[in-house]
Amino acid sequence: MTVIANTLIVFTILTGLIFTVVTVIGVLRFPDVYTRAHAASKSATLGVIGILLGTFFHFWLNEGLFSIKLLLGILFLFITAPIGGHLLSRAAYLSGVKPTKHTVGDDLAEVVKQSKRD
């Protein structure tokens, strides 16, 4: 039982760690603010959630403490981190940051021009 519990804990924390490292590499290597926000908001959220889940399993299975706070933290991050990424990239778009030159379509430009005219 302890072996299964420890395997689960190591697996979840390791998954979170790998996703966090991938986030850092993505933020360093991607060309513009939108792709970087994409890397930072999605993969960092999953990474931190994995680490929190591993901590939750450790305290639950090894120490016998069912921590509601960690579950609440997971829920909170799951709601807020994508909203943060959305707001960051929208603020960047509205203040005129150009996407990378490999971009094919820009559907939001029409909408912004329309609402500026109104």
Add this chain to the structure above:
Amino acid sequence: MKTNDVILQTGTKVVFFIIFLFSIHIFFAGHFAPGGGFVGGLLTTAAIVLLLLAFDLKTVQKALPFNFMIVVAIGLLLALGTAAGSIIFNVPFFTHAFGDFYLPLFGESALHTAMIFDAGVYLVVVGSTITMIQTIGGDS
């Protein structure tokens, strides 16, 4: 230009209650675990600031119709009142009373007058920080 804040406002409506309930938990856990009046008050302030970011000043003032300077005064009175209660029982100033009571819904629970002092700290922190933020944000 007009911006569309639907995602931020909907997220705020959910997240506000999570932060507020967590601040209440931090406030009540203060006696036996990390937390207490100051941190709880700051967390409540953070929840209200999130409302201020997502909606505007007038809407939040309408949703929470308190004068926050009066909240500061009530908090100071609570703290001073708990401290001054010791004068009536002829014990040194700031002596607190405590005991185990049976409450209808919670069962056996330990009550302590330090909680009322903490409630005073909580109200002072919430009132003063919100007053500062409303005053700075108001004139733009």
